[in-house]
Amino acid sequence: MTTTGIHTPTARRSAATAQRRPRRERQGAAWVFLSPWVLGATVLTLLPMAVSLYLSFTDYDLFNPPHWVGLRNYVQMFTEDPRYWRSVLTTLTYVVVAVPLQLALALVVALALKGMKRGKGFYRSAFYAPSLLGASMSVALVWRAVFNDGGTVDHLLGTGGWADKPGWALLAVALLTVWQFGAPMVIFLAGLQQIPAELYEAASVDGAGKWRQFVSVTVPMLSPVLFFNLVLQTIQAFQVFTPAFAISAGKGGPADSTLVYTLYLYDRGFVASHMGYASAMAWVLLLAIGAVTAVLFRTSRTWVFYASEGER
Template sequence: MTATATRPPDAAPPATGGKPARKRERQGAAWVFLSPWVLGAAVLTLLPMAVSLYLSFTDYNMFDAPRWIGFRNYTQMFTEDPRYWRSVITTLTYVVIAVPLQLLLALAVAIALKSVKRGKGFYRSAFYAPSLLGASMSIALVWRAIFNDGGSVDNLLSGMGIDIGGWINKPGWAILSVALLTIWQFGAPMVIFLAGLQQIPAELYEAAAVDGASWWRQFRSITIPMLSPVLFFNLVLQMIQAFQVFTPAFAVSAGKGGPADSTLVYTLYLYDRGFTASHMGYASAMAWALLLAIGAVTAVLFRTSRAWVFYANDNNEGAR
């Protein structure tokens, strides 16, 4: 006879599924900690985006109920509004001027700071300060005064025999004054460049110096390839920010985009249509067009990065 073990009726059942239970507990704890971000993203980002997308297909003046008009806002924007295309051209001009010059200045200062032995923290903070201050309306108003008739720039150039006048009153110069304010705020990309430069092995420069490579050859063959991922990151980040420029153009032109729409950047015209003319449906359509344009430009940058962005683990075959 074979004895069979029996379990008392009041005994607890054997534990099963211990690992899945612990996994569910960890997932539950993770969602608890993530819930503020998820709630904030849903309420403050996703829901407004959905409402904006709906309004882009309506005629809405913020006072009456939205009236569905289909693609009318988009067709008017692309085919019937010459100021819209002027704002596009002005924004592209600003981006082409501001982004490359800002990155070049940031890289030059980062290279200079890398060789500084004493007071590096002070210089780094001093060059980063404009990035903290430049986005404020007060600094933009000071910038307007500097480039106005009789301002510091006008007086300086007049003393050198160059009579241009106030830049903000000249259609050909006004957008340059706006771009210079962005270029002046090179602190954030400079810090990123400096961090990237410090990660380049010094042995590469030492070997190049032994082989007789000049400073320019070292810069072209070592610094730029090794720094290309950081350069790509800064380019994408600054490009996205440049397409959304608003405060400098608003302050320099007193919210009008003048003279002759020379500072009418895209977001300033969007603001004018939405809050000045109360065409919120049209402004929503402009916002979505801008989002798609930024997405397309970013996709092109990522696509072309395969030809010039190199990583250490890719054996110089480009980004994957």
């Protein structure tokens, strides 16, 4: 009994250690597999963000050491730079025009594809293709040629080239984004296929027509997917760069009508070599996108319907 009493605590400690060792080994293996992502996130995201935050408080021209100036870049941005506010207004106009048009077109095409009996896979791939190609500079340059004087739009409508008209150039940029509706379309299509057919049957029995079914069944049941697409496309729209750069040849013209925020940031940082000022602009953009996203999440409580919760 004495011998057993002496060795029992030791045996228990050994058993507990043996149980903890596999757990530590599993955690170690997990960190080994996660290490490429952690290293990449640290070196390629967190560290550059920290450097950018520091540079936003400096005067830095890419060639000389940064000189600390405190809040001067931010003060100049908000009080002394009219082009900055024009870029803000242009970006907001672009977001308000491009995002609703893109989501509306994506939803219409998704509804059409849902009712198709044949060729759904082909058309789904065909409509998704612009989302893969649209972000490239080559497509943006072709788009500029289409909307230039003597281009396709000029020949069809006889209105002249939109790319050279201050009142139409931003619309040409927005239409390029609208044309890339494939990604939200696929998400809408997946959401539509999850709506129970019984809901439409019950609405039909109650005398609801197609429009009433769309308003009373499709929209509420699809609202979480609509909200997801709205947040995603809004964030992307605030960061638009390639179409505006290509259509305006990097100048934001004509008359700053396509001077979106990121294009002006590029101009300040890499053309004028005011990298400290550009870094400050980048951080303001990050905060603005965060604020807009927070507002969308806050307002979603009033119109997004989750079937599992049974409430709006």
